Amino acid sequence: MAAISTNTILPVKPTQSSISNKGFLGKLYFRKIELSKSRGFKLQQKLIVSAIKDNSNAVPTAESSPSVGRSRVRRHTISVFVGDESGMINRIAGVFARRGYNIESLAVGLNKDKALFTIVVSGTDRVLQQVVEQLNKLVNVLKVEDLSSEPQVERELMLVKLNANESNRAEIMWLVDIFRAKIVDIAEESLTIEVTGDPGKMVAVQRNFSKFGIKELATTGKIALRRERMGESAPFWRFSAASYPDLEGTMPIDSISETTSKALEAQPNLTTGGDVYPTEPYDGFSMNQILDAHWGVLDNEDSAGLRSHTLSLLVNDCPGVLNIVTGIFSRRGYNIQSLAVGPAEKQGISRITTVVPGTDESIGKLVQQLYKLIDIHEVRDVTHMPFAERELMLIKIAVNAVARRDVLDIASIFRAKAVDVSDHTITLELTGDLDKMVALQRLLEPYGICEVARTGRLALVRESKVDSKYLRGYALPIDACSSV
Structure with missing residues (x-):
């Protein structure tokens, strides 16, 4: 009891009747309270003055805040350029899966010997830097770049199938015009719409179309190219003889393709070490690190029954699921020709659209697996x-x-849109099937192609049951022939 201070009894406030009965003792008690209050007030003033002096000598908090801000989680856009080989998609997806990252979107542009991955994932800057270092250690990975802090042109592609009847079809058509979308299929009870734009536009489109009832939804991941700044020097002039004929020392396109093919021929000899050893950059790829138009996708069935099959998968949206799915393909020796991953019509579900060559029998066994x-x-x-x-x-x-x-005239024929222009480059956006993209890219090769970013193929079944591919080769109906 002796250890307790007498100041602890000060909060106990006596009643007025008890103080008046004590007389002189009551006055002394009030005098003690007044002195304690005045001393406490002076002590409080001293603390305030000392705090002000300390703040004048302290380092401003705005300078120390970036250390905290750098550790916050944000969305990153990573571009990975690789020399394509069997199992490369599985290895790249495994780098994210082993670290618990859930890939929000993935777009893969593939051709015969190269691939460009555009991956969107959330994380801190420090951890994402470690992921970039791990990706650089994979064999055949030629370039890894984080485009998050750069000015960029970003686009996504979405195919959406809506419930449409006579009462709401006019309103749907009105929204299609507002969002500059296109209708690709019309049936009695549904409409299939194609939309391209940035991620914000995709969210707005999906929100406005959801009231009609979304039957199916297929989206690609985001693709992005860096915006070229006005006034910069033209670093790509050596690829272009048609655009810059007045410049000396231009390199012919044939020599560039020869250098690239030599690097590709020497590439398989370097892949025997697995996927955990760093690789030296190829001189040939530094000259022409683009996806050319030689994609080699099989469409028609050959004599052995081999053809490209388009598969649509609905999977749970959880970390590592893409690595598991692509592992099924790589372990059985299937070469993925196209891959598009994005959210589906239900929350928590993702849709994977892939193109795999094989016979009907082998693809049937793959589906069972x-x-x-x-x-x-x-x-x-x-x-x-x-x-x-x-x-x-x-x-x-x-x-x-x-x-x-001249480039804009060619683009208008293919209904391509110019999305970025500088004093030495122009960036075009094009949607369509594979043949359309190959044709445009080959026409633009003489001007010099700096960069190419592609998504995989999206596919939705036509409710109208009409496709021009299945109508080719059939004779006209008898009524039509008689009328002619």
Whole structure:
């Protein structure tokens, strides 16, 4: 009891009646309270003055805050350029899966010997830097770049199938015009719409179309190209003889393709060490690190029954599911020709659209193996059904003011849109099937192609059951022939 201070009894306030009865003692008690209050007030003033002096000598908090801000989680856009080989998609997805990252979107542009991955993932700057270092250690990875802090052109592609009847079809058509979308299929009870734009536009479109009832939804991941700044020197002029004919020392396109092919021929000898050893950069790829138009996708069935099959998978949106799915393909020796991953019509579900070559029998066995996975909800082979297919491509061409008009004229024929213009480049956006993109890219090769970003193929079954591919080769109906 002796250890307790007498100041602890001060909060106990006596009543007025008890103080008046004590007389002189009551006055002394009040005098003690007044002195304690005055001393406490003076002590408080001293503390305030000392705090002000300390703050004047302290370092401002704004300078120390960036250390905290750098550790916050934000969305990163990573571009990975690789020399394509079997199992490369599985290895890249495994780098994120082993660290617990859930890939929000993935777009893969593939051709015969190269691939460009555009990956969107959330994380801190420090941890994402470690992921970039791990990706650089993979064999055949030529370039890894984080585009998050750069000014960029970003686009996504979405195919959405809506419930449409006579009462709401006019309103749907009105919204299609507002968002500059396109209708790719019309049936009695549904409409299939194609939309391209940045991620914010995709959210707005999905929000406005949801009131009509979304039957199916297929989206690609985001693709991005860096915006070229005005006034910069033209670093791509050596690829372009048509755009910059007045410059000396231009390198012919044939020599560039020869250098690239030599690097590709020497590339398999370097892949024997597995996927955990760093690789030296190739001189040939530093000259022409783009996806050329030689993609080699099989469409028609050959004599052995081999053809490209388009598969649509519904999976759970959880970390590592893409690594598990692509592992099924790589362990069985299937070479993925196209891959598009994005959210589906239901929350927590993702849709994977992939193109795999094989016979009908082998693809049927592959579908059975995919159904054994826990996170798989549905696997559908739409190859032998009428379906709408679309791909998205961003292509940057090296042009000056003289050649710009010619490039825009070619783009207008293919209904491509110019999305970025500088004094030495122009970036075009194009949607369509594979043949359309190959044709445009080959026409633009003489001008000099700086960069190409592509998504995989999206496919939705046509409710109208009409596809021009299945109408080719059939004779006209008898009534039509008689009328002619």
